Amino acid sequence: MNPSAHLSEEALSDLLIGLGTRQAEAHLAACASCRGQLEEFRAGMQVFNQASLAWSAARPAARPAAPAKVRELRFAPAVWALAVLLLLMVGVPLWYRAHRPAQNSDTARVVASEETQAQIAQDNELLRSVNEALSASEASPLSEYHLTERPRAHRQTRPESRTR
């Protein structure tokens, strides 16, 4: 290196990085201009570091919340188990209710149908007995003329079609 020439950009960078050669360091000791360049850069960085650190220190700090994370993980299975239990407690009765009315309605329909048939038969029987009673107690208008009443078949009082 020419002792009178100033340090190259690369040599100055190496000195700043901390990888300067002995020759470069020797030149730096003797050359105020090169030394001034390095000192200017270092002074600028010092201002930058001081201000940026003061800025970040002024930002509110939150203490890392380690225990909360650990607790969350530890109780996660219990929370899931509780959720499943609640689901079963609500779901099983709902399922049961959803299925029970279907069976009951069939039974009810059959029972109602049987009751209707019996009621119709009972009504028919009652009407028949009323007819018979009436026909026995009242004198037939034909008897006045000494005519014989031909027996006739009883009309069905209530049509079978009434069955529902």
Add this chain to the structure above:
Amino acid sequence: MSSYAIAAFPMACNSRVGIESGLPGRAMAIHELDDIDELVRTHRARILRLVAYSTGDPDLAESVAQDALLRAYNSRGDFRAESSVKTWITGIAIHVMRDHLRTKRYQFWRRVKSTALDVHEMASFIASEGIDPESVLLAREKFQRLSKELEALSHNQRTIFLMKFSEEMSVDEIGATLGMSVNTVRTHLHRALKAVRGRLGERI
């Protein structure tokens, strides 16, 4: 970051604690790591600064700083005192930051929301007590210029520049932390210095 990454972090670095002071140094470091409040007090601000400038996102920097300190505390048993506590925690913070930057969720929010560093606000933190107003103004101007020049660097160049000139890490430590060779770190630093000093007309 996995515990593997934390455990594997720079063991080939120049040791300050381990070599210079041996076992008592390690005991001191472990004692420091045992107190999470002390860790936050000592390291939070500089990690926040490093990540905020490296990513340009102060919100991300907050969460990385908190995450890194928590991981350092939880992994303190893995600390082998082959580097200083400061370097070890910086390494963890760099890995946590990389993990955050890689996530698709972050990349999405980065596109949607743009939080930037307020350089003017930061410049107001320059000490002004006992200094004449003109010097303070000049210092603020210098600070803002340097911040803008750092913004213009690539992410790698900016991170390495900050690790070297703000965190005062050696080239070996930076290489071990980032998984780069010394020559690669040197090249990044050369380019960053050339850009910063060149654009500022060597006024810094």
